[in-house]
Every structure is written in structure tokens, then in C-alpha cells.
Amino acid sequence: MNTFALPPPPPRPAGLRRRASDLLYTRRGLLLLLLLAPPLLWFGVIYLGSLIALLANAFFRLDDFTGQVVREVGVSNFVALFDPANLDAARRTIVMAIAVTLACTVLAFPLAYFMARHARGWSKAALYIAVMLPLWSSYLVRLYAWKLLLAKEGAISWAAERLHLSWLIEALLATPLVGGPSLSFSTLGTFIVFVYMWLPFMVLPVMASIERIPASTLEASADLGAPPLTTFRRVVLPLAMPGVAAGSIFTFSLTLGDYIIPQVIGDSTLYIGQVVYRQQGVAGNIPFAAAFSLVPIVVIGVYLWLAKRKGAFDAL
Amino acid sequence: MTAAVTLDGVGCTFGHGAGAVRAVDGVDLTIAAGEFFTLLGPSGSGKTTVLRMIGGFTLPTAGRVWIGGQDVTLAPPYARAVNTVFQDYALFPHMSIRDNVAYPLMVRKVDRATRERRAEELLALVQLPGVGARRPAQLSGGQRQRVALARALISEPQVLLLDEPLGALDLKLREQMQSELKALQRRLGITFLFITHDQHEALSMSDRIGIFNAGRLEQLGTPRQVYDTPATRFVAHFVGAANVLEGEAARSLTGHAQAMLRPERITLGEAVGARAAGPVCEVQFFGAFTRIKVETAGTRVQADLPLAPGAVMPEPGQTVHLHWNNGAVHALSAAA
Numbered sequence: 001m002n003t004f005a006l007p008p009p010p011p012r013p014a015g016l017r018r019r020a021s022d023l024l025y026t027r028r029g030l031l032l033l034l035l036l037a038p039p040l041l042w043f044g045v046i047y048l049g050s051l052i053a054l055l056a057n058a059f060f061r062l063d064d065f066t067g068q069v070v071r072e073v074g075v076s077n078f079v080a081l082f083d084p085a086n087l088d089a090a091r092r093t094i095v096m097a098i099a100v101t102l103a104c105t106v107l108a109f110p111l112a113y114f115m116a117r118h119a120r121g122w123s124k125a126a127l128y129i130a131v132m133l134p135l136w137s138s139y140l141v142r143l144y145a146w147k148l149l150l151a152k153e154g155a156i157s158w159a160a161e162r163l164h165l166s167w168l169i170e171a172l173l174a175t176p177l178v179g180g181p182s183l184s185f186s187t188l189g190t191f192i193v194f195v196y197m198w199l200p201f202m203v204l205p206v207m208a209s210i211e212r213i214p215a216s217t218l219e220a221s222a223d224l225g226a227p228p229l230t231t232f233r234r235v236v237l238p239l240a241m242p243g244v245a246a247g248s249i250f251t252f253s254l255t256l257g258d259y260i261i262p263q264v265i266g267d268s269t270l271y272i273g274q275v276v277y278r279q280q281g282v283a284g285n286i287p288f289a290a291a292f293s294l295v296p297i298v299v300i301g302v303y304l305w306l307a308k309r310k311g312a313f314d315a316l
Numbered sequence: 317m318t319a320a321v322t323l324d325g326v327g328c329t330f331g332h333g334a335g336a337v338r339a340v341d342g343v344d345l346t347i348a349a350g351e352f353f354t355l356l357g358p359s360g361s362g363k364t365t366v367l368r369m370i371g372g373f374t375l376p377t378a379g380r381v382w383i384g385g386q387d388v389t390l391a392p393p394y395a396r397a398v399n400t401v402f403q404d405y406a407l408f409p410h411m412s413i414r415d416n417v418a419y420p421l422m423v424r425k426v427d428r429a430t431r432e433r434r435a436e437e438l439l440a441l442v443q444l445p446g447v448g449a450r451r452p453a454q455l456s457g458g459q460r461q462r463v464a465l466a467r468a469l470i471s472e473p474q475v476l477l478l479d480e481p482l483g484a485l486d487l488k489l490r491e492q493m494q495s496e497l498k499a500l501q502r503r504l505g506i507t508f509l510f511i512t513h514d515q516h517e518a519l520s521m522s523d524r525i526g527i528f529n530a531g532r533l534e535q536l537g538t539p540r541q542v543y544d545t546p547a548t549r550f551v552a553h554f555v556g557a558a559n560v561l562e563g564e565a566a567r568s569l570t571g572h573a574q575a576m577l578r579p580e581r582i583t584l585g586e587a588v589g590a591r592a593a594g595p596v597c598e599v600q601f602f603g604a605f606t607r608i609k610v611e612t613a614g615t616r617v618q619a620d621l622p623l624a625p626g627a628v629m630p631e632p633g634q635t636v637h638l639h640w641n642n643g644a645v646h647a648l649s650a651a652a
Contacts, residue, residue, distance in 0.1 A: 214404065214406065216402045216403075216404055216406035217406050217408065217409075219371075219373050219393065219400075219402070219406065220400070220402055220406035220407075220408075221408075221419070222372075222373075222392065222393040222394045223371055223372075223373075223393045223394070223398075223399055223400045223468075224394075224399060224419050224420040224423065224467065224468070224471070225394050225420050225423045225424060225471060226394055226419075226423040227392075227394050227423075230423050234408075234419075234422075234423075235408060238410045239409070239410060
């Protein structure tokens with residue numbers, strides 16, 4: 001028989017180190033507390049604290065004459081939210097967020113499905129990099145790149161002209177509500193760039209949720225008589241819903257909060273983020289900016305509640 | 317009798333060129349309607365690939381597959397009159413048990429009332445009444461197994477494919493499910509194609525067994541035939557315990573070039589008329605029998621001695637005399 005002598009276990013450290021390690025081993029609660037204290041402090045004090053400070057500000061008001069914040073509790077800011085101009089910005093932002101989320105879902109699903117179920121080896125790596133690569137470069141660089149692409153003399157107009165498709169772009173720009181003088185000065189352009197910016201945030205969670213579906217589950221569906229479309233509707237889609245829900249929280253909330261994209265690309269109509277930015281920056285009206293920044297929070301809350309009621313998280 | 321499933325020279329090769337793996341190689345097989353047929357073989361022998369080709373999940377690279385007289389070689393799974401009980405059960409986690417069982421009826425657009433009634437009937441058939449409202453995650457492994465069975469049976473398929481369905485269950489439950497499956501198959505008259513690597517399961521449940529090794533069918537026969545007269549050395553080893561003797565030992569003990577001797581056919585006795593004698597080198601107690609290994613004729617022969625009342629088992633080192641009938645020896649063809 002082969003004799004193999006296992007080395008003896010290392011000697012236990014003596015003194016303080018040993019006492020500390022014994023204490024942490026026997027008192028699991030203490031260990032947990034030590035591990036969780038830094039993230040809880042960060043989250044509780046810095047993150048939630050600043051959020052609460054912001055919300056508290058929403059109940060103060062700005063003295064128009066002195067430009068000073070008056071620390072008296074009132075709801076004047078919330079009343080001001082219902083001014084037609086502010087309602088308009090909120091409505092425009094929410095409609096844009098919904099449109100961007102839907103477009104991202106439709107574009108991301110086939111890609112995510114392919115990456116999760118068919119891509120192997122190098123093709124999977126290449127697709128991963130293709131999805132992630134834009135996130136490695138600056139948001140502003142990509143945004144101004146799109147400005148060049150979408151401009152009147154930009155690459156897209158040029159390509160459309162060469163392909164004799166200028167009429168198509170003209171027709172799109174002539175469409176009321178989304179059109180404008182050029183792609184880079186239209187709601188359509190804003191929409192295109194939003195979809196581009198947030199697409200990776202939809203692809204990755206949807207892919208992860210599709211990857212978690214066992215192959216045998218899909219085989220069982222086909223085996224039991226379901227043609228591919230039925231399998232997709234009854235099995236793949238419900239099981240991928242948590243991923244779509246997670247991705248849509250990203251695309252939805254990122255669109256609600258962004259103030260740079262609509263400023264660089266789009267007509268001069270305002271989105272929630274821009275209103276908040278102007279109120280707290282140029283106007284110095286922090287109380288009103290705080291009140292307006294509540295709108296996306298409430299909208300996301302309602303959205304999550306609806307998603308839960310519709311059963312988006314049932315497969316979790 | 318009509319054939320439920322016919323495989324005609326079916327083969328399956330994965331990959332191309334030098335890295336290609338031939339998982340299944342030229343299998344010819346006819347399974348009669350109403351038969352309980354088992355494919356028995358070790359892991360990686362290709363038996364699951366055969367089942368997947370019948371189910372339609374893997375397409376054969378050679379030969380043709382017929383189900384109920386129809387050529388389905390290239391038909392998709394949903395167009396085949398077979399249903400599968402998967403090894404991992406593959407229940408739909410987001411549906412209730414009732415919706416899982418009724419799934420085949422739902423995709424065939426049967427109305428809800430009929431669906432629910434049939435689902436309850438099938439759940440009663442597999443002895444799981446009243447769990448319809450629960451989710452798969454709330455059931456035990458054995459219960460999930462029954463749900464998978466009910467779901468596969470609800471559309472009354474011609475053939476039921478079972479891919480090692482009892483593998484994940486503990487021994488007691490497995491034995492119970494074995495007899496229940498067998499009883500169910502007799503009652504419904506459906507053809508069962510059962511895949512297992514467990515020889516006891518294969519021997520106790522099947523009408524016929526096909527023994528699979530390295531992508532080929534080694535032997536086809538009733539449980540008794542494959543046990544008593546294994547066609548090859550592999551079958552002799554794989555089904556039951558066996559002394560496979562070769563060379564000098566085979567010639568001196570049996571007179572054949574290669575032969576098989578089942579351990580339970582050997583008895584201990586007097587020196588007079590003994591076939592072999594030698595020292596006991598190992599004694600293992602198994603409960604119903606005791607297995608001893610005896611050094612003789614340059615090899616080790618194992619004998620299973622039943623636990624008779626008052627029987628005294630030999631000690632290691634003790635010399636014993638082995639007896640057996642001529643009928644206990646089965647000659648194996650030297651080629652295999």
C-alpha cells in the first residue's frame with residue numbers, strides 16, 4: 001500500500017489573535033455585525049441620509065425675493081408640479097421611458113436568447129464584448145459620436161443619400177411629435193440614443209434569466225406537443241420575465257433620471273432630469289428640484305407594483 | 317403485433333473530423349406495441365442518445381426512426397406520438413401542478429374544464445390527488461416524479477420514454493416506484509421504453525432488455541435470456557455478478573476457452589467430486605447471502621452462499637471445495 005503522510009495541521013496561533021478568532025467563531029452575530037457595518041453605514045447614512053435630506057427639502061420653499069431657502073414646512077412645491085409646463089415634462093419623460101424600455105426589450109430578447117442558448121466559445125465571448133464594450137468608454141464620447149452620426153450632414157444622412165433613402169428620413173422627420181429639422185434635433189434622435197445607451201442593461205439580465213432555464217424544460221414543452229411559438233409564449237417568456245423586469249428597471253429609471261442626452265440630442269423640450277438640473281443649478285431652487293425628483297421615484301414605485309401584480313416576479 | 321418503435325441502422329455522431337464522437341453506431345431495434353422494453357447500459361454508452369433520437373431532441377446522422385409505422389426521422393418533438401419522463405423531471409416551475417399536468421391538453425386547445433378534470437384523474441392515477449394547486453418547488457422528489465409521469469401520460473401517447481426516471485430517488489422509494497410503474501404499464505397497455513444503468517431495475521421490470529455498450533447493442537432478449545446466456549463478456553459482467561474465466565483457468569475448470577459461472581450456482585461440499593479447491597481469501601456478508609472469494613486454478617472464483625439456517629460460513633484462509641453442475645457453466649464466444 002502507498003503510504004502518504006498528511007502534514008500535521010498548522011499550530012493554532014496563541015494569545016490575542018486566537019482569542020479574537022475564537023470569539024468570532026462562537027459569536028456569529030458579532031461576525032455578521034462587523035462584516036455588515038461598513039456597507040450598512042454607507043447605505044444608511046450616506047445614501048439614505050442624503051435621500052431623506054433631499055425629500056425634507058421638498059417641503060421647504062424658495063423666497064423669490066431674497067433667493068434664500070425658507071425652512072417652513074409646506075406643500076407649495078408639490079402644487080407647482082401640476083403647472084402645465086412641469087406636467088408636460090413629466091409626461092414626456094414617462095412616455096419616453098416606456099418607449100425606450102419596450103424598444104430595448106424587443107431588441108435585447110433575441111440577442112440575449114442567442115447568447116444564452118446558442119453562442120459557444122469565441123462567438124459568446126465576442127458577443128459579450130460587443131455588448132459590454134460601449135460601457136468601457138465615456139458616456140459623453142458616445143453621446144457626441146451619436147451627435148455626429150445623426151447630424152444633418154452626418155453619416156446616417158450621407159448613407160441614406162447614397163442608398164437613395166433620403167425620402168425615408170425626410171418622412172420620419174416630417175412625422176409630428178417625434179420629427180424635427182434633423183435627426184439630431186428631434187425626439188426620434190433622443191429615442192435612438194436612449195435605446196443605444198441602455199441596451200446593455202437590458203441584454204445582460206435577460207440573458208442571465210434565459211441561461212437559468214434548463215434545456216430539459218424547453219425539451220419537455222416540445223415533447224408534450226407545443227410548437228416553438230407556444231413554448232416561447234408559455235415557458236421561455238414567463239421564465240425570462242424576472243430578467244426583463246430587472247432590465248426594464250434599469251432602462252426605465254435611467255431614462256427617467258437622465259438630463260444630458262436630451263440636452264445634447266433632441267429638440268429643446270425639457271425632460272424631468274433637465275428641469276431638476278436647472279432648478280437646483282441656475283435657479284438655485286433646491287426645494288422645487290427636490291420635489292420634482294420625487295416624480296421618478298413615485299413612477300418607479302408604481303411601475304414595480306404593476307410588474308409584481310402582473311406576475312413578472314412569479315418565476316423567481 | 318405492430319411495432320411501436322423501429323430503429324433502422326440508426327447512428328449518431330457528434331462533431332466533425334478528428335474530434336468526432338460516435339455516440340450511437342448502427343442500431344437496429346424493433347419494440348413491439350405494449351412492450352416494457354429497457355435499454356440497459358453504463359453511463360456514456362449511448363442509451364440516452366437513442367432515447368433522444370426517438371423523442372426528437374437529437375437528430376440521427378444515419379438510419380431511420382419509425383414510430384407507429386410512421387417515419388419520424390426528421391420530425392420535431394412536438395409532432396411525435398411519444399412523451400418523455402425526463403431524468404430531472406423538467407416540470408415548469410412557474411405553473412401549478414394542475415397546469416403542469418394539463419400542459420399537453422392546453423397546447424392542444426382543450427377547454428379548461430376538461431383539462432382540469434383530466435389533470436385530476438391523472439393525478440389520482442399516480443396517487444397524488446389534491447396537490448393540483450401547489451407549485452413543483454413545494455413537492456418532494458418522489459412526488460415530482462409522479463407529476464412528470466402524469467404529465468407525460470395525459471395525452472395518451474403510443475410510447476412513453478423514461479430516461480433514468482428513478483435515478484434521483486432513494487432505494488425504498490425506487491423499489492416502490494418500480495412496481496407501480498410496472499403495474500401502470502400493464503393497466504394502460506402503453507409501450508414503455510425505459511432507460512437505466514441499474515441492472516436490478518432492468519431485470520425486475522422489463523419484458524425485454526437491450527444491453528448497450530459503447531454505442532452498440534450487445535444483446536437483446538428477455539431478462540432470463542440475458543442473465544442465463546449472456547452473448548458477450550461485457551453482458552456477463554454487466555448483468556448480475558459473474559465469474560468470467562479465460563485462458564488456462566477456463567480450460568481447467570470448465571473445458572471452454574472462455575466461460576461464465578454465476579456465483580450463486582456454486583456450492584461448498586466434500587473433496588470427493590469437487591470441481592475446484594482452494595483457500596478462501598475474502599468473506600463478505602450481504603445479508604441474504606455471503607460472498608466468498610476462493611483462490612483456485614491461478615484465478616479467484618467468487619461464490620454466493622445462501623444464508624441457510626445453521627449454515628456455518630468458511631473463515632478466510634480455510635480451504636474449501638467448490639461444486640457446480642454442468643448447466644451452471646455458460647461458454648462465451650472467444651471473439652467477444
